Amino acid sequence: MQAAFITHTGGPEMIQVGQQPVPKIDATEVLIKVAAVAVNHVDTFVRSGGFKTAMTFPFVIGRDAVGTVVETGSAVTTIQVGDRVWTNSMGYDGRPGVTSDYAALPVERVFLAPAGVDDLPLIAAVHSAATATILLTAISVVKAGMTVLIEGAAGHVGTKLVQVAKAQGATVIATANPRDFERLTKLGADQVLDYHRDFAAAINTKVQTIVDTSGKVALTTNLALLAQGGTIALITAPANNQFTFNVREFYTQQQHLEGFVISHASLSQLQAAGKLLNQWFAQGRLLDDEIQVLPFSQASRAHQLVETNGTKARVVLVPDELDAE
Structure with missing residues (x-):
């Protein structure tokens, strides 16, 4: 089968595209024929070695895939051959990646794809949507009546944060470039x-939850906006990797700083998020990304685009046979 893989960590040029054996599944896995794979920043971190994790070489890259089940393990009862499914937690912590014609997936990491939702917008949305969902439903729990501030809300994760916060019943304040005001208002922002x-x-x-997606807002600015007992959720860091703030005021206001990366999300968090995402996807929510599609054979270029922010679109890879159709 065709696969994009590395034999050691390094730059995008380390990615090779060639033939690899079709995976063998065990009793609790399913084999899918891959239709599309998203390329995320975390994929570039894993490939480069910047995000240390267990991997066996040759290592197939990629974590998020959608496809059709072609074989099920003997202990699998919830998924059937022919089901269209997606996953978003492969290619990490010893699990092989999914940028290949076929991929073996642990059944507990597989979700049925909602009927009527096309492969490309679904898989383009999954990573940022799952990040936003876990962050606002499990890490810094947003409830109806709260006010949430999303800073840098027009990006991939930012737009999902706006929609998830609104779905949770919050009042949403967003910051962005004025050219994005209309779009964010349509997505549910109450104030931009x-x-x-x-x-x-x-x-x-006062704001109960703040998420800065850019790392460009001073912590002191955000703490001054934060309500007593409120949370600043960190999904990035400032360029200098440093914060300065009033510690006494921070602790006397019982405020919180929470860091989150989806690679460390628990299986139960991923599963709960997957159920919510499927509900929202079926309603047409969260599927708002601009998409750039490339074939597997251009996986190295795809990583370069993501790593250098060379495109504002979500990059999705498809098997060369599909790209040629």
Whole structure:
């Protein structure tokens, strides 16, 4: 089968595309014919060796895939041959990746794809949507009546954070470039502010949850906006990797800092998020990404685009045989 793989970590040029054996499944796995694979920043971290994790070489890259089940293990009862399914937690912690014609998936990491939702928008949305969902439903739990501030809300994760927070019943304040105001309002933001300006001065209420997707807002600014007992959820870091803040005020206000990367999400968190995502996908929510499709044979280029922010689109790889159709 065709696969994109590495034999050791390094730059995008380390990615090879060639033939690998079709995986053998065990009793609790399913084999899928892969239709599409998303390329995420975390994939570039794993490939480069910047994000240390167990891997066996040759290592097939990629974590998120959608496809059709062609074989099931003897102990699998919830998935059948012919089912269209997706996964979003492969290619990490010893699990092989999915940028290949066929992929073996542990059944507990497999979700049925909702009918009527096309492969490309589904798999393009999964990583950022799952990140937003776990962050706002399990890490910094957002409930109806809360106010949530999403900074840098027009990006892939930002747009999902806006929609998930709104689905949880929150009032959503978003910061963005003015060119994105209309889009974010359509996605559910109640107030949109220009992040080039002093947006904090325009916020006249305390906020229960703040997520800065860019790492460009001073922690002191966010703490001043944060309600007593509120949480700042970190999914990135400032460029200098440093924070300065008033520690006494922080602890006396019982405020919280929570860091989150989806690679460390528990299986139960991923499963709960998968159920919610399928509900929202079936309703047409969260499927708003611009998509750039490339064949497996251009996996190295795909990693370069993501690593250098060379495209604003979500990059999705498809088998060369599908790209040629």
